[in-house]
Amino acid sequence: MAPGSLLRSRPLGSLLLSTTARQPWRVSSSPRGAIPVCIDRLGLRSAPGLHRQFSSAPVGRQEAERQLERDDHVKNRKKAVEPTVESFPSTIAPGAKDHSPEKRRRLSEVKISEVLKAKHTRRWVQPVIPRSASVRDAIMTCIEGGLSGMMVVDRDETTTESSRERGKVVGMATSRDLLRMMSQGFKDGKTADEALGLKVGDLMTPISQVIYTRPDETIGMCRTIMAKLGIKCLPVLFNGRVEGLVTARDMSDFGLEAKDRGGKKNYLNDISERVGLSANTSMADPPLYLRAHLADEQAPLFINVGVAEMPHPFKTHDGVGMNLRDHGPKDFASDTDLSEDAHFVSCIQLPAETGDGVTEMVYMGVADGVGSWREYNVDPRDFSHKLMDECKNILKEVEAKARGRLDKSYHHLVTPSEILAKSYERVKAENIIGSSTACVAVFDCIRHQLHFSNLGDSGIIVLRHIDSDIAGALKRDRSKPRTDRTSDLRVAFVSQQQLKSFNHPFQLGWTGEELKDGDSSFKSASASCTSSIHVRRGDVIIMATDGLFDNVEIDDIASIALTWEIQSGFMRGGDMTAREKRWDMGHSMTKLSSELIPSLARELCEFAREKSLDRATDSPFAILAKENDIMWSGGMPDDCTVVAMHVVGRAADDSFGKDSV
DSSP: OOOSSOOOSOHHHHHHHGGGOOOSSOOOOOTTSSSOOOOGGGTOOOOBSOOTTOEEOOOOHHHHHOOOOOOHHHHTOOSOOOTTOOEEEOOOOTTOOOOSOOOEEEGGGSBHHHHHHHHHHHOOOOOEEETTOBHHHHHHHHHHHTOSEEEEEETTOOSSGGGTTTOEEEEEEEHHHHHHHHHHHHHTTOOHHHHHTSBHHHHSEEGGGOBOBOTTSBHHHHHHHHHHHTOSEEEEEETTEEEEEEEHHHHHHTTOOHHHHSSHHHIIIIITTTSOOOTTOOOOOOOHHHHHHHHHTTSOOEEEEEEEEEOOTTEETTEEOSSHHHHTTSOOOOOGGGOSEEEEEEEEEEEOTTSSSEEEEEEEEEEEEOGGGGGGTOOHHHHHHHHHHHHHHHHHHHHHHHTTOOOGGGOOOOOHHHHHHHHHHHHHHTTOOEEEEEEEEEEETTTTEEEEEEESSOEEEEEEEOOHHHHGGGTOOTTSOGGGOOOOEEEEEEOOOOEEETTEEOBEEESSSOOOOTTSSBOOGGGSEEEEEEOOTTOEEEEEOHHHHTTSOHHHHHHHHHHHHHHHTSSSTTOHHHHHHHHHTTOOOHHHHHHHHHHHHHHHHHHHHHHHTOSSSOOHHHHHHHHTTOOOOSOOOOOEEEEEEEEESSOTTOHHHHHTO
């Protein structure tokens, strides 16, 4: 990670950027305002995490019962609308006369405040659940209230005297969270009654991770947030209070009147021909383009891993140059011991779930030490390197305990978040000062999944070849003939990054004592973005620190990966059918993959170094800086670590796989 000051030889850029230099623990605000912009890389302006003093809003009986006012011109509006435009009449202030022609607007332009008002008018339900409630209580509340989510409140704490009856908001629980709580209980060996008895407050989404919207934002904006983050419910925040929750259904229902929902005519037009399935109904066979992948689902997958790292180009044993002029005529740094980045790759064996034999699990991780600790005479490498070392030690201990115990009952997948949390506690216990971003993942060869936890601005992307029959669904450019296209290799997944503001990522850190400021950039492992990705044979997975993503566009990463595949012979002429026939014949080329995957990681590192030194072309970092009113151009010199992974159908040491190179 680059030094804290990040000054360059451009006077204006240096002056402006110094105001937002990456700091290890200081609370900073977005250059655009007082609210931190924490999802800049997703292009969103809403900040995750509610202020710890927010409470649920008081709503009186009169407001809850007030009917949504409709003007005469609304009641008499024409039914004919442009077919491709969802539109609704503009609202007019109560009591005001409107003599202007009828105006229509798109549904995406409607403000969320109007959606929430319409929802509360139809039915008022307080979407809250006490922190001490059980999962069983929460499920009953969801069903009885028709809720998709609830704010979790602590009745023993209040923000003000006026909020005593409502309590202090401490988190959020959705219907999906309740299922996750029960699933976790079953995985831990609990009975159904024990799982239903788990406390909501112990497994809720903490307040620091809640994504919210504001009343003046539009349906279009909220739909974008939900789609990008994979969430289905948003609290509406106004003046430090949660006014209510909006869901995708609330937005779809907006504008529909009671007469549009019921009645004989609506039933005949909308329902009568769509209700009821015949007794001979069956499920369709999988589409042709999925059958090959589904056949592979029955067999385990394997992963070949390659790692490459490069230090900041201007680093020496005496320090870090701020720019090329400061660095001088010396060669660019190549000693990886200078890097503040750290990584690990560990392969451990755990008892198989079937109780027969063992299952091989591959864990990997990267950490990016915060360079501005040098300003406090602290070596930024210590924290990140110790964090990754402890991850390896924890996995060795897990494998040692499992050795000799091959019974099914002992099988337990140690999650990345658990590893990260334990490693962090060990680093603090040794009083190692510093901070770091971190990303830890595990490849599950049986379920074909990559589980990961990411805190900060490192991340993971998944690249996948898409068959021509379905590539159009992913918005492939069909205007170009297949013979002229270079690839159907698409970006199938990009992990979410977490930042307090521009160039100020969430971090695991330690100053020698626990910080009381809950709004700092220091977070616990539980605050990391934790998810799972379903992977397929042939996928290319890239885990890297921000030295790659700040300098190389994701599309360029995909292009480099495709070139590597073609040059290595894994993909010839973009013909997926030929590749699948080769797989069916047993020609996995897995040994060649294991030998060449490090070259892909190295090529990505070298390209990131090249782009970081390019002063003429704006990097992703520079583009994002300008979007946040910071003058910066060219690349962003930094340490860079890349862990490249290739998903294959056979283990690299498989004798049949060796013969099929």
